[in-house]
Amino acid sequence: GAVVSQHPSWVICKSGTSVKIECRSLDFQATTMFWYRQFPKQSLMLMATSNEGSKATYEQGVEKDKFLINHASLTLSTLTVTSAHPEDSSFYICSARELAGAYNEQFFGPGTRLTVL
């Protein structure tokens, strides 16, 4: 089956630093990747949709200058949390839609737990 990896699986950083999270589709090409954020005991909230080679589309209320998304290839998307603050501490999950897959077939990564001190 299709596999999506995320790196790192967890990260702890100081307030004010930037953190980059990678999302890779390991055995398929992903035209579209999605980034979600999940706060403790809450649901997954879509942050943005990124298509390979174009700018990401952010959901309402998500600061695009704070959450930089780059989808430079068909197998890699990155999310950079710039100048992270404690309120950015969350579980970040990516998903990837296969290039030639069935409608809305998405595969989720294992998530990255970010803790900002």
Place this chain on the structure above:
Amino acid sequence: AQKVTQAQTEISVVEKEDVTLDCVYETRDTTYYLFWYKQPPSGELVFLIRRNSFDEQNEISGRYSWNFQKSTSSFNFTITASQVVDSAVYFCALGYTGGFKTIFGAGTRLFVKA
């Protein structure tokens, strides 16, 4: 508007009991997909099932079964003879046209006690 409602926030059962997790969705699309995911404490989403809007057949997979009723916009999930390992958060989700987005319900936290 696209919306998924999981009215049950938490459910607690004793092992071997049957439990049904409710899911009600809203969409104007005629073509859409419904999903159930399990999220254990590790956090990684585990895909359980996908059902498209044209397939109302119920499905059974081992102890799991799903009941899809378009007339009531519901896609309920039943675990038969629950086990402690079933303890997790379960999310119902809706996939629809327009960017291939997936909308998640709030989730139902299931506790299965030995």
